Amino acid sequence: RRVSATFMEMLLICLECSTTVRPKDGWQVFSSAQDADGRCICTVVAPEQSLCSRDSKGRQLRQLLEKVQNMSQSIEVLNLRTQRDFQYIMKMESQIKGLRSKFRQIESEKKTPVTRNFQELKGKMESLQPLIPVLEQYKTDTKLIAQFKEEVRNLSGVLMGIQEEMGAYDYEELQQRVLSLENRLRNCMSKLTCGKLMKITGPLTVKTSGTRFGAWMTDSLASSKNNRVWYMDSYTNNKIVKEFKSISDFVSGVESRTYNLPFKWAGTNHVVYNGSLYYNKMQSNILVHYSFETGRVVTQRALESAGFHNVYPYTWGGFSDIDLMADEIGLWVVYATNQNAGNVVISQLNPDTLQILQTWNTEYSKRNAGESFMICGTLYITNSHLTGAKVYYAYSTKTSTYEYTDIPFHNQYFHMSMLDYNARDRALYGWNNGHQVLFNVTLFHIIKTEDDS
Known part of the structure; x- marks a missing residue:
């Protein structure tokens, strides 16, 4: 039953890990946790919001009965x-x-x-x-x-x-049971902070708007009660950011505020992190840190040696040379340099100063990458922006090693110009040929239990 105003309600289901999780149709996020012996700890499932409509019907019934x-x-x-x-x-x-x-x-x-x-x-x-x-x-x-x-x-x-x-008449009792269930979920999720990407399902089409290219996002560090959405249409020659108070307002087109940035952006690979927007200034390798609260630029810094303005873009072009992203670990930037022969470079950034904390050079050509996103310190790269794309390559910054993968995902509208992971929602936000979509991700976890020595 839907009883809270969080981004999406969660249910905790403990089951055997050998059982295949078959949630109802719709966008549902789930993650399986196992201990070192392969025993199932829990599976987390997030149902589609429209499935939890019984409360609304119950309220309508009570109102009708009162009338x-x-x-x-x-x-x-x-x-x-x-x-x-x-x-x-x-x-x-x-x-x-x-x-x-x-x-x-x-x-x-x-x-x-x-x-x-x-x-x-x-x-x-x-x-x-x-x-x-x-x-x-x-x-x-x-x-x-x-x-x-x-x-x-x-x-x-x-x-x-x-x-x-x-x-x-049992509504209050059921509400308490769901709240208790959510507390159990949070306890479980605290152990599931990171994991390995195993599967991508969806997408759920949230809205159809804008041009073929653009970006939309929420803040992964925001509280559960803060579900603001930011919307940035096009990949060039624009500096207007639209803000919506919630997903439902975004779908309805009810804007709460607009921001006129001091500089136009390049590409579609921006990110909102801890109340600020991070983006690439047009026709430059300069990174901009813009505060929504003050409406001013906090800092800007050049990303030394990084290619820009379609020197090392993703396969679709669109000045997508520099990709800013965030995950459970922090703020990252993905780009390419001449020194690394045009291959992907990963750098972790200080969110306040934009200084590089550490850098990793990969052997994957930036121009052959369709899109990329970070999950738990691992960069996942797709091999195309078109139909038939899959996550083909993964680079772990923890071990400085890579592996080739084969994780397909459904490119429903044939042209992906933005794909970014949100750690709070455990979902991928995508801009798919003028459609704003969400993908469900399944992560594999190995954690220790209290009885492990």
Whole structure:
């Protein structure tokens, strides 16, 4: 059940690791943790938000039931008042009919002279004749009110039965159970900080907007209550960043703020990290650190020897020479240099000063890379930006070693111009030919349990 306003609700399911996890259709993030002996610790599953709609239906049902009950009370008051008036009208109707009968009797006997007063009284009596059909209609309306009252009573009973069947009265109890489950999840996730990429599934299409190329992102260091989205359309000649308070506002197109950057950006490989935007200044190898809070540049620094302006771009071009990214470990930049023969270079950055903390040279050609992203200090590189692409190469900064991989992913809209990992959401954000998409990632973990020596 959906009971919190986090980016996506989590469920913890402990099961045998030999069991294949088959979540329902939709975007769901899951990770399996094993100890050194291969025993399953837990599997984390995040369901698609639209699947958790029972609460909304329950609230609608309760609101409908309240309205019916309010209507029933109003009808009861109207009915009591109507019954009182009805008794008075019945008495009046009887009197009118009795008087009419007496007048007819007097006129037929003609034993007594008809006085002037009698004629006036008869005239008034005749003027009341049109009231008789009105009284008849009033009696009919009274019957309809009684019938309506009974129908509302029956409807109220049906709604209460549905409510009980849905378990709406257990909502508070279920909410507490889910909150307890989320606490267990956080305890488990604290042990699953890093892992090896095993699988990419999806995508989920969040929105279709903008040009063929662009970037969209959330802040991986933001709190669970902060789900702001930033949107940067196109790969060149633009410096307007749009901000949305949530994913739902982003989908609806409800902007909360826009930022006019001091410099235009190059490429689509920007990143928001700890409340700041990091991007490559157009037609340069300068990195820019821009604070959303102050609306000013904190610092800018040249990335020495880095190629720029389509010297060493990804396969799709678009001035994608310099790629800024973040993961569980920190802030990174991926680029290429002449000194490394145009092959990919990885550098970890100081987020405040943009100084390089450490650098790794790989043997993978930057121009042959479709896109790349960092997960837990490992750079994963795709072999193309087109259909049929897969994660082909992985370089670990922890061990300074690489391996060739074969992890396919569905390039649904045929042209990927942005692919970036978000450690908080455990998901890949993509810009797929004018579509903003999300990919689910599965990470493999080996952790120690308390009974391990």
